[in-house]
Amino acid sequence: MENRKALVVFITAGDPDLDxxxxxxxxxxxxxxxxxxxxxxxxxxxxxxxxxQASALRALKSGTTxxxxxxxxxxxxxxxxxxxxxxxxxxxxxVYGEKQFVEDAVSVGVDGVIVPDLPPEESIELSxxxxxxxxxxxxxxxxxxxxxxxxxxxKQSRGFIYYVSLTGTTGVRTQLADGLRNRVAxxxxxxxxPVLIGFGISNPDLAREAVKFSDGVIVGxxxxxxxxxxxxxxxxxxxxxxxxTSVKQAISNSS
Numbered sequence: 001m002e003n004r005k006a007l008v009v010f011i012t013a014g015d016p017d018l019d020x021x022x023x024x025x026x027x028x029x030x031x032x033x034x035x036x037x038x039x040x041x042x043x044x045x046x047x048x049x050x051x052x053q054a055s056a057l058r059a060l061k062s063g064t065t066x067x068x069x070x071x072x073x074x075x076x077x078x079x080x081x082x083x084x085x086x087x088x089x090x091x092x093x094x095v096y097g098e099k100q101f102v103e104d105a106v107s108v109g110v111d112g113v114i115v116p117d118l119p120p121e122e123s124i125e126l127s128x129x130x131x132x133x134x135x136x137x138x139x140x141x142x143x144x145x146x147x148x149x150x151x152x153x154x155k156q157s158r159g160f161i162y163y164v165s166l167t168g169t170t171g172v173r174t175q176l177a178d179g180l181r182n183r184v185a186x187x188x189x190x191x192x193x194p195v196l197i198g199f200g201i202s203n204p205d206l207a208r209e210a211v212k213f214s215d216g217v218i219v220g221x222x223x224x225x226x227x228x229x230x231x232x233x234x235x236x237x238x239x240x241x242x243x244x245t246s247v248k249q250a251i252s253n254s255s
Contacts, residue, residue: 005211005214005216005217006034006035006160006196006215006216007032007033007207007216007217007219009028009035009037009218009220009244010039010052010087010218010219010223011024011028011036011038011039011220011223011227012039012041012052012224013040013041013064013069014041014058014059014060014063014069015041015056015058015059015062015064015228016058016059016227017059017062017064018068018069018072020233021072022076023237024227024236025076025080026080027237027240028223028244030241031240031241031244031248032244032245032249035083035084035111036082036084036085037085037086037220038069038084038085038087039052039055039056039087040089041055041057041059041064042089042091042092043056051221051225052221054228055224055228066088066092066096066101069086070104070105070108073108073109074108076109077109083111083112084111084112085111085112085113085138085159086105086112086113087113087115089115089116089117093118098125098129099129102129102130102133102135103129105135111135111159112159113126113135113136114138116140120153120156123137123139127156136159137156138159138160139156139161139162140161140162140163140164141161141162141163141164143164147190150190150191154187157191160194160196161191162198162218163184163195163196163198163214165180165197165198165201176206176209176210180197180213181213184213185213194215194216195214196215196217197214198219201217201219202219203222204246204250205250207247208253211254212254216251217247219244219247222243223244227240
C-alpha cells in the first residue's frame with residue numbers, strides 16, 4: 001500500500017440483490033475505494049450490528065449464496081481489478097469445503113478472506129490451502145487481545161491486520177474508542193503488516209483521525225445504511241459516491 005492510507009469499503013453481497021451489488025461495487029470503485037470487502041450473508045452472524053444483520057437478511061431473502069457470490073466476482077473481474085476480500089462466517093466455507101472454496105475463490109479473482117468466527121488456532125487447514133494458492137487469510141485483533149495473541153496474529157495474518165476498534169458489534173459511532181492510538185502503536189511494533197481500523201468508522205472526520213496512527217480504515221455500516229435507505233438506484237448511487245469520495249478525500253489529506 002506504499003505510504004498512502006487505504007480505504008476499505010464493506011458491502012453485503014446480494015443486498016438488495018446481486019445485480020445491484022455489481023452496480024454498487026462499480027460506484028464504490030469509481031469513488032476511490034482501495035479494497036472492497038464483500039460480506040457473505042449468513043443467518044447467525046457473529047460480530048455484525050443491526051444494520052449489517054438486516055442487510056444479510058435482505059440478501060438471503062434475495063437468494064444469495066456463497067457460490068453465487070463467487071460467480072459475481074468472476075463477472076466483476078471482467079472490467080474491475082481492485083482487490084476483493086470476502087468476509088464470511090466459517091459455516092458457509094465449511095459446507096462448501098475449505099480446499100474447494102480456496103480454489104474456486106482464487107480462480108474467480110478473490111484476493112483475501114476474513115473469517116471472524118474462525119480463530120487462528122483452528123484455521124490451520126484453511127490457511128495452508130490459502131497459502132498454496134495465494135489467497136490472503138486476514139485475521140482480526142481487538143482491544144481485548146493480549147500480547148501473545150498479537151504476536152500470533154502478526155505471524156499468521158496475510159495482507160493486512162484488521163483491528164476491531166472496540167468491543168461489541170459493528171455500527172455507526174460518533175467518536176473513536178479511548179486508547180486506540182496506543183493499541184495500534186503496540187501492534188505495529190510487533191508486525192510489519194498494515195494495520196487497518198474497522199468497526200465504528202462512520203464519517204470522514206473519524207476516518208481522518210484514525211489514519212493519523214493507522215494504515216487505513218474499513219467503513220461498513222454507514223455504507224450499508226445508505227443502501228438500505230435509498231431504494232432508487234440513481235439516488236443511492238449518488239449518495240454512495242458522495243460518501244465514499246468524502247471519506248477518501250479525508251484520509252488522503254490527513255498527513
